[in-house]
Structure formats: C-alpha cells, structure tokens
Amino acid sequence: MNHLFLLHEIVEYLHFQFPRASIGISGSIANNTFKESSDIDLLFVNETILNAYSISFYYKGISVSIFVFSLNFLSQNYNRILYGFHNMPSIFILQSNIIYDSTKIISVMKRYVFDILQQRKILRHLLIEELKKGISNRLETTNSNALYKKKKSLYWVCKKMIDIFFLQNYPDKVTTKKEGREPFILLKEYSPNLFLLMSDILPYKENSLDLFFKESLIKKIKEV
Numbered sequence: 001m002n003h004l005f006l007l008h009e010i011v012e013y014l015h016f017q018f019p020r021a022s023i024g025i026s027g028s029i030a031n032n033t034f035k036e037s038s039d040i041d042l043l044f045v046n047e048t049i050l051n052a053y054s055i056s057f058y059y060k061g062i063s064v065s066i067f068v069f070s071l072n073f074l075s076q077n078y079n080r081i082l083y084g085f086h087n088m089p090s091i092f093i094l095q096s097n098i099i100y101d102s103t104k105i106i107s108v109m110k111r112y113v114f115d116i117l118q119q120r121k122i123l124r125h126l127l128i129e130e131l132k133k134g135i136s137n138r139l140e141t142t143n144s145n146a147l148y149k150k151k152k153s154l155y156w157v158c159k160k161m162i163d164i165f166f167l168q169n170y171p172d173k174v175t176t177k178k179e180g181r182e183p184f185i186l187l188k189e190y191s192p193n194l195f196l197l198m199s200d201i202l203p204y205k206e207n208s209l210d211l212f213f214k215e216s217l218i219k220k221i222k223e224v
Helices: 002-017 071-076 078-083 090-094 105-141 147-169 177-181 184-190 192-201 208-212 216-223
Strands: 022-026 040-045 053-059 062-068 097-100
Touching: 002 022, 002 040, 002 053, 002 062, 002 097, 022 105, 040 090, 040 105, 071 078, 071 105, 078 105, 090 105, 105 147, 147 184, 147 192, 177 184, 184 192
Parallel strands: 040 062
Antiparallel strands: 022 040, 022 097, 053 062
C-alpha cells in the first residue's frame, strides 16, 4: 500500500510541475505484482524533450525510476526495436498504464511499438537472412590484428546471433526484464547448440577469438 501512496504523491507532483506532460506507470506496480522490495517505474513524455534518458532516486525509502522517451527516440531506434530482443523500451511502453495523457502521445507510442513488433513477426524470415549475411560478412572481413577491434566484432556477432534466436522462436514476444538481461536462460532451453557455443566464447577468454573467427563458425551460424 505504501508504494501506491508514494506513487500518487510523485505522479501528482510531476503533473503539477509539468501539466502538459504525459505520465504512465509500468513495471510490477502496473501489473499488480509488486512486493515490498519493488521499485516504482514511471514513464514520462514531454513534447519538448526529443531524447531519452532515465532518472533514479530514493523517495521515502523506495527506489524510483523515471524513464523519459519520445517519438523521436523511437523513430531513431526503429531498427534496434525491429531486430532486437531487449525489453527496453518495448515492454516498458507497451505495458504501461496511462495516468495522464492529454495529448495522446503515450497512446501513439504504444501503437508505434506494437506496429513494429507486428512487422517483426511478418518479416522475421527476411530479417533473419539479413542478420546472417551481416554476420558472415563481419567474420570474413575481420582481419585486424588489433585486439579491441576483434573483441568488438566478437560481441557484435554474439548479439546478432541472439537476435536471430529470438526472431526464430519469439518473433511476436516482448521479453521480460529478466529475459532481456539474461537471454541465456531461454537459449539453454530452446537452442542448446547455440547456448554451448556462447558458453565456450563468453565471457571473453584467451581462446575466444580463435574459436569465434575460424571458418567453421559461419556454418554453425547458418544452422542457428
């Protein structure tokens, strides 16, 4: 109950200070699964703010996070949402409960994200082939002796392979916070070969690059 009381105080303060801003509540409070240790997650949208950032603080002993998004930010990150698996900002926006939205901007943002996820479901086979081509090209052209460049390619390709896994198995799914932060949980259950490959490579160790950049890996990628 304390969470709901504090939520009301924070939301009303923000509304008083920014009467034209749109405010929503997301996270565990939005879906009524919060516990005593849960934090308060707020969505804040103001037409004068074009970027995205977050502010975190403690209020009367409760952790509070205010996430600021904009349509401009979503538009600039269209491909990241379309190809990616991470829950932020997709699930945060989609599952937010609107408190104040006089300009209907949160409603528009929710529809925008929903449409991208529908596109991902419809176009997933094309997206997967594009990702595989990108991975193969990256592996074939990474010939620098600079360690940091090889490590950069290593993590880039790992991320793209996990993107492929989610497109194949969860094209219309927005991951939970835990799944987004720990995709290996789902990899281990539904793609053991990919899980074993990632386990051999990550976290970075001495033989990671040797394993990752040999030609046989390109064949494994095609089997993902």
